[in-house]
Amino acid sequence: MYDTVIENIGQLILPADGPIKGKAMNELEVKENMAIAIKGEEIAWIGTHEESKKLKTTTRVDALEKTVSPGLVDPHTHLVFGGSREGELALKQAGVPYLEILKQGGGILSTVKATREESEETLFLKARKNLEKIASYGVTTIEAKSGYGLERESELKQLHVVKRLNDEGALDIVSTFLGPHAIPPEYKGNADAFLDTMIRLLPEISEQQLADFTDIFCETGVFTIEQSRRFMKASQELGFQTKIHADEIDPLGGTELAVEMDSVSADHLVAASREGITGLAKGRTIPVLLPGTTFYLGKERYADARGMMDAGAAVALATDFNPGSCVTYNLQMIMSLAALKMRMTPEEIWNSVTVNAAHAIGKGDEAGRLKVGWKADIVLWDVPNYQYIAYHYAANHAQMVWKNGTKIWERSDARVFPVPQTEQEH
Ligand SMILES: N=CN[C@@H](CCC(=O)O)C(=O)O
Numbered sequence: 001m002y003d004t005v006i007e008n009i010g011q012l013i014l015p016a017d018g019p020i021k022g023k024a025m026n027e028l029e030v031k032e033n034m035a036i037a038i039k040g041e042e043i044a045w046i047g048t049h050e051e052s053k054k055l056k057t058t059t060r061v062d063a064l065e066k067t068v069s070p071g072l073v074d075p076h077t078h079l080v081f082g083g084s085r086e087g088e089l090a091l092k093q094a095g096v097p098y099l100e101i102l103k104q105g106g107g108i109l110s111t112v113k114a115t116r117e118e119s120e121e122t123l124f125l126k127a128r129k130n131l132e133k134i135a136s137y138g139v140t141t142i143e144a145k146s147g148y149g150l151e152r153e154s155e156l157k158q159l160h161v162v163k164r165l166n167d168e169g170a171l172d173i174v175s176t177f178l179g180p181h182a183i184p185p186e187y188k189g190n191a192d193a194f195l196d197t198m199i200r201l202l203p204e205i206s207e208q209q210l211a212d213f214t215d216i217f218c219e220t221g222v223f224t225i226e227q228s229r230r231f232m233k234a235s236q237e238l239g240f241q242t243k244i245h246a247d248e249i250d251p252l253g254g255t256e257l258a259v260e261m262d263s264v265s266a267d268h269l270v271a272a273s274r275e276g277i278t279g280l281a282k283g284r285t286i287p288v289l290l291p292g293t294t295f296y297l298g299k300e301r302y303a304d305a306r307g308m309m310d311a312g313a314a315v316a317l318a319t320d321f322n323p324g325s326c327v328t329y330n331l332q333m334i335m336s337l338a339a340l341k342m343r344m345t346p347e348e349i350w351n352s353v354t355v356n357a358a359h360a361i362g363k364g365d366e367a368g369r370l371k372v373g374w375k376a377d378i379v380l381w382d383v384p385n386y387q388y389i390a391y392h393y394a395a396n397h398a399q400m401v402w403k404n405g406t407k408i409w410e411r412s413d414a415r416v417f418p419v420p421q422t423e424q425e426h
């Protein structure tokens with residue numbers, strides 16, 4: 001006896017084992033006329049719609065020949081923050097660059113101020129609300145970073161919020177300590193001394209199991225390559241896996257550093273060098289590309305996803321949801337930007353937001369795929385085929401979302417117009 005059978009699936013998206021690299025990213029198994037059965041928290045059966053008619057189940061969901069995929073994975077978010085930065089829009093419109101706003105004490109530092117001032121409870125409730133929205137877009141696993149505290153108490157406060165949200169279990173959340181995200185005013189001009197304070201926090205974070213990864217913003221006016229290497233080494237010595245915000249604006253060589261340090265991911269990479277890209281193809285570091293940020297910062301040049309895949313790398317995509325450089329939690333919108341701005345194919349895009357995204361956060365053996373025995377993280381999309389989501393941009397196409405076998409979200413059926421007779425008959 002199954003709990004739920006989703007039957008009459010028009011297209012079932014079945015990403016292969018990963019990480020999927022290079023040309024293979026353009027391959028995606030899509031089966032028609034399928035069904036999938038859930039028992040408890042797991043996927044218990046996958047077969048044809050015809051076969052599924054024999055199954056005994058408590059609930060049947062008619063997918064009406066629409067599309068079903070694994071729950072999406074968002075491998076780069078700044079989920080927990082105080083305040084908001086709508087005031088910066090005018091500065092952006094006036095042409096003030098992102099790093100200049102930061103230099104003047106705004107940008108990340110204005111969110112640091114707001115986050116320091118908020119209680120853990122307020123941050124928790126705000127992040128939880130955002131998490132709910134994220135899930136409603138078909139995302140069932142995310143990564144979440146600290147980095148708006150920049151001192152012990154506030155960094156731990158953010159990490160505690162992530163831990164509490166993960167413990168609550170609505171979504172799986174991988175936690176990343178991003179203490180070196182900017183240089184706080186009290187350490188202005190003294191990045192090394194500030195970095196030391198963040199390195200000194202690592203043992204405590206490790207003992208309390210507050211993070212799986214560490215991350216650093218390697219950029220002009222923030223942290224240098226040398227400082228980033230120092231932080232990554234200190235992190236790895238304590239057993240953390242590393243990530244890096246690399247080559248987002250200036251080509252400092254963060255991509256090469258990520259490969260050198262065998263980082264799990266290198267994120268942004270808009271200005272990555274040829275050598276960096278070749279290194280990604282050879283190593284196990286996954287490039288996590290964030291086209292929503294490039295779009296939001298109003299830049300012309302996007303990360304060279306095609307070049308990375310041609311070289312043989314395993315690309316992943318993420319929202320970078322944060323209050324400054326990318327204010328969206330809509331991973332479907334990112335899928336459209338990947339198609340329109342980075343010329344990724346629908347197959348490459350699906351692999352980037354499922355299996356490869358899972359590998360970018362160390363969850364490759366439990367998320368991003370549909371497999372019997374794996375947890376039932378499943379999305380029913382109100383679309384006729386797998387190409388449709390990237391094509392019809394900025395909408396929410398998710399109709400039902402299951403996490404660990406439980407339906408956690410369903411689109412409301414409320415209608416603006418009376419339902420016509422012909423539709424009622426369906
Ligand atoms: N680039 C650095 N950090 C974030 C932005 C954070 C912010 O602006 O608040 C990013 O990934 O884009």
Ligand SMILES: [Zn+2]
Nearest residue numbers: 076078245320
């Ligand atoms: Zn980021």
